[in-house]
Amino acid sequence: MKRNYWLYIPAILLSVSTIFPVLWNIMGGFKNAKEASNFSGSLFPKHPTLNNYIEIINSTPFLHYMWNTLVYAGSVTIVALLIAAMAGYALARLDFPGRRAILIGILSTMMIPFSVIMIPLFLIVKSFGWVDSLWGLIVPSLFGAFSVFLCRQFFMGLPRELEDAGKIDGLSILGIFFRIALPLSRPILYALAIFIFLANWNSYLWPLILLQSQKNWVISLGISSFSTDHSTQWNLVMAGTTLAIVPTLILFALFQRKLVEGIKMTGGK
Amino acid sequence: MAWFKLGLAGSDSPPVQRENTRGLKRRTREALAAYALLAPAVLGLVTFVVFPMIYAFWVSLHRWNALSLQMPWVGLQNYVSSFQDTDWLQALERTFLYTVIFVPSLFVMSLILALIVKSVPHLSGVFRTMFFLPVVMSPAISGIIWTLVYSDRNGLINRYLEKFGIDPVHWLSSTHVALVSVVIVSVWLGMGYFMIIFLAGLQDIPKQYYEAAKIDGASSWQSFWFITLPNLRHTNIFVLIVSIIGSFQVFDQIMLMTGGGPANSTTLVVLYIFQQSFEQYNFGYAAALSFILFMIILVFTLLQVKFLRIDEE
Numbered sequence: 001m002k003r004n005y006w007l008y009i010p011a012i013l014l015s016v017s018t019i020f021p022v023l024w025n026i027m028g029g030f031k032n033a034k035e036a037s038n039f040s041g042s043l044f045p046k047h048p049t050l051n052n053y054i055e056i057i058n059s060t061p062f063l064h065y066m067w068n069t070l071v072y073a074g075s076v077t078i079v080a081l082l083i084a085a086m087a088g089y090a091l092a093r094l095d096f097p098g099r100r101a102i103l104i105g106i107l108s109t110m111m112i113p114f115s116v117i118m119i120p121l122f123l124i125v126k127s128f129g130w131v132d133s134l135w136g137l138i139v140p141s142l143f144g145a146f147s148v149f150l151c152r153q154f155f156m157g158l159p160r161e162l163e164d165a166g167k168i169d170g171l172s173i174l175g176i177f178f179r180i181a182l183p184l185s186r187p188i189l190y191a192l193a194i195f196i197f198l199a200n201w202n203s204y205l206w207p208l209i210l211l212q213s214q215k216n217w218v219i220s221l222g223i224s225s226f227s228t229d230h231s232t233q234w235n236l237v238m239a240g241t242t243l244a245i246v247p248t249l250i251l252f253a254l255f256q257r258k259l260v261e262g263i264k265m266t267g268g269k
Numbered sequence: 270m271a272w273f274k275l276g277l278a279g280s281d282s283p284p285v286q287r288e289n290t291r292g293l294k295r296r297t298r299e300a301l302a303a304y305a306l307l308a309p310a311v312l313g314l315v316t317f318v319v320f321p322m323i324y325a326f327w328v329s330l331h332r333w334n335a336l337s338l339q340m341p342w343v344g345l346q347n348y349v350s351s352f353q354d355t356d357w358l359q360a361l362e363r364t365f366l367y368t369v370i371f372v373p374s375l376f377v378m379s380l381i382l383a384l385i386v387k388s389v390p391h392l393s394g395v396f397r398t399m400f401f402l403p404v405v406m407s408p409a410i411s412g413i414i415w416t417l418v419y420s421d422r423n424g425l426i427n428r429y430l431e432k433f434g435i436d437p438v439h440w441l442s443s444t445h446v447a448l449v450s451v452v453i454v455s456v457w458l459g460m461g462y463f464m465i466i467f468l469a470g471l472q473d474i475p476k477q478y479y480e481a482a483k484i485d486g487a488s489s490w491q492s493f494w495f496i497t498l499p500n501l502r503h504t505n506i507f508v509l510i511v512s513i514i515g516s517f518q519v520f521d522q523i524m525l526m527t528g529g530g531p532a533n534s535t536t537l538v539v540l541y542i543f544q545q546s547f548e549q550y551n552f553g554y555a556a557a558l559s560f561i562l563f564m565i566i567l568v569f570t571l572l573q574v575k576f577l578r579i580d581e582e
Contacts (some may be wrong), residue, residue, distance in 0.1 A: 007389045014382065015399035018457070023412045024425055039428050045279060087310035096300035102307060106530060109318045113569045115518050115539045116563040119546050119556050120321035120328060143313030166386065173302035202407035204521045209547055220409045224525055227413045234417060241410050252405045259405070264469040 022245075023260035028238035029053070034233035052239035056226075061214065062243060065222035070247075072134055072218060076141045077193050083142060084192070085185060087111035088151025089177050090174070093163070103152075109145045122209055132212045141200055147192055150265065154188040155181065194255050200247060219244045322563075325556045333553035340553070347557035357558060359533065360541040361450065366518040367537055371452045376505075378456055379463035384493075386464065387471050397464075404461040412525030415454045416441065419526070422523050441527055444534040451535050454522050459515070463508050471497070503577070510573040515556030517566055538562055 024045060028036040031045040036220055056062050077107050090096075091110045121140055122131075130136030162184065166176040204220040211217055217225075223244045252259070309412065329347055333340040351357050386397045403411070418425040419440035440450040469548040482492040498505070520539045523529065529536035529544070536544075542562065546555035 004388050005390060007385055010381075011385045011389050011392075011396050014385070015396050019399050019402055021414055021418045021425065022406070025417070028417075039423060039425060041428070041432070083309045083313065086306040090303040090306035094303040094306070095296070097302040098318040099303070102311065106302065106310065106314060109314050111567060112318055112322050113514075113518050113563070113566055115520065115542065116559045116566075117318065117321035117325055118543075119552055119559060121317065122547075123324070123328075123552075124317070124321060128419050132545050143317055145314060145318075148310055173299060174305070174553075177302075177306065200406055202409065204407070204409035204524075205543075208524075220407060223410060223413060227416075234423075237413065237417065241413050243428035244410050245406065246404045248407065250558060256401065258395075260401070260465050263465045266466075 025238050026242045029242040030232060030239075032236055033233060033235045036238055037232070052235045053243065056236060056240055056243065059220070060226060060241065062219075062222060062226075064215070065217050065219045066243070066247075068134065068216065069201055069220075071216040072137050073197050076138055076200045077197045079138075079146060079149060080142045080196050081189055081193055084144060084147035085151050085182060085189065086177070087148045088153075089155050089181055091148070091152045092155035092158075093181070094173065106145050106148055110149075118205070118209060124208065131210060132216055134216060136210050137207060137218070141203075141206070144196070146266075147196065150192060151185070151188065152183055153265070158184060188265075190255070191258045191265070193253055194259055196263060198251065202250060301544050325559055328553055329556035329560050331553045333551075335550035335552050344552070347554045348561070350554065351558060351561060356533070356536075357541060360536050360538050363534070364517060364537045367448060367452060367519070368513060370449065371455055371516045372512050373508060374452060375459055375463060376457045376508055379460045379508065380467050382460060382464040383467035383471060384497075386468060397468075400464055401461040403457050404459075406458065408458055408521035409525050411454060411458060412522035415450075415457075415522070416526050419450055442531055447527055447531060447535050451519075451523050451526060455516075455519060455527065458522065459512065465514070466504060466508060467501070470501045474500045506573070506576045509575070511570055513569050514566055514573075517562065 024039070027043050029047060030048045032047060032049055032051070035046060069236075087106070091099065091106075125131060125136040125140060128136070130139070158181070162180050162254070163176050166180045171179060202220070203218075204224075207218045207221050211221060223240050226240050230236045230240075280510060306456060322342045330344060331340045332346070380399045386393045386400065389396060421427065421437060421439055421442060424440070426440065438514055439446060440568070441447050478496045478500070482496055487495070518539055519537060520543065523535050523537060523540060523545075527535045529540045539562070542555050542558045545551045545558060549555075
């Protein structure tokens with residue numbers, strides 16, 4: 001095979017410019033006010049400081065926003081996974097009247113984008129008394145047709161032998177699902193878990209519609225209001241956005257491979 | 270295996286008949302277990318997706334401002350009014366313009382990144398990781414970061430332009446440039462995802478095709494044009510349609526970078542619907558606009574289903 005060494009030029013140019021805004025932002029969080037808003041070309045801070053972080057944490061409920069987001073994204077992830085795996089298993093393995101109709105019904109909800117139903121969803125959640133509460137954030141986010149579909153595809157590809165062994169041992173259908181199929185589906189569940197967690201950690205529009213009081217805010221609302229209030233203090237904005245992306249960067253560093261595998265599965269293959 | 274277990278179980282009735290009733294019971298039990306497993310997902314999707322959809326249509330047939338208690342039935346009046354609402358028509362037009370710039374840029378960029386990662390002699394994993402990073406970034410927070418990057422005087426880009434003696438560009442404050450600036454951020458956010466999709470597609474092209482082309486004396490440009498692209502057909506359609514659908518729904522990064530400005534030049538459809546519903550409280554009218562958006566997206570969704578099915582046959 002031909003060695004395309006010239007490819008390093010576009011590869012380096014493009015990859016550096018891709019991550020540069022993020023790097024610049026992270027480094028800015030460690031600079032003082034003057035240096036952060038007056039970029040001289042040097043990425044690294046001349047006098048690294050943690051003052052921006054200390055100021056943010058002391059003067060705003062930033063950690064509280066992050067906690068809210070963690071509770072929200074974390075609980076959605078766990079419950080949504082279970083719901084999707086249960087439904088996916090039934091559709092993949094069990095025989096029952098209406099199976100095809102239910103599958104098509106679930107899949108066709110994928111055609112409905114969030115932006116189309118945000119108004120009625122707000123009205124429904126309001127009638128439940130969940131406006132401005134974490135419940136209103138969590139409950140509507142638990143149900144995803146795509147997760148069900150992904151789990152179904154996974155279970156269909158799983159060999160049946162282990163489940164048959166469970167049947168011989170006298171396990172009920174639910175027993176087989178919880179004791180055998182669910183533990184076997186760990187690989188897909190990990191990938192799906194990261195997707196669901198990221199989507200909810202990063203979500204902005206629904207919290208913006210739903211949440212009013214500051215004590216219920218999630219991180220995206222907190223940081224957007226903070227950056228409007230401190231638009232001239234770039235050191236603080238940069239430190240705040242850095243704090244907000246730390247969890248996503250950690251997930252990225254740990255599970256990049258799983259994410260990539262997960263995306264390959266979504267590519268209509 | 271099931272018959273074996275049934276044959277052994279119990280001994281108080283004739284085996285043939287017992288097998289029959291046990292068989293029936295087993296099927297009922299299986300159906301019951303299936304419904305129990307499906308119940309949360311189905312109930313949830315009905316309550317929070319299907320019902321809202323029907324509800325949205327019902328709301329769209331009323332003149333309803335959330336600040337008033339009255340909610341008169343107006344039939345299709347809201348839909349008719351949308352055709353006279355120049356702000357809405359402009360938002361639609363801007364969204365089409367956004368799509369026309371965004372979709373090809375995203376397509377070309379993702380494909381270039383995939384080809385680089387695939388063909389670079391070493392360190393392809395490192396490059397892939399760097400290209401992939403924006404995928405995990407929150408669009409909202411990226412909007413904030415890019416606002417600084419685009420800033421008129423001290424922004425990252427204008428600082429570099431200054432070094433090369435180029436006049437600063439008003440990335441977000443000029444009505445001509447803002448839409449393009451927004452597209453750049455959207456491409457940045459999405460290209461890593463589609464790069465992975467392209468990489469998966471490239472993997473499936475048999476190496477022999479390229480070897481055969483080489484023996485026939487094809488240049489690398491020719492083998493890209495006549496082997497790579499046609500063999501990516503399935504992937505190309507997926508990328509195009511998914512990115513078109515996504516481009517009609519963009520909101521977060523725009524809201525935080527420009528809020529729709531300057532002079533509404535980046536007010537795209539979802540932003541306009543958001544303003545109509547949650548700033549003006551015109552729920553009835555905004556619901557009608559949502560439905561129009563749904564119809565547009567539906568066309569592309571059905572196209573996708575159709576194309577991918579044809580491909581499978």
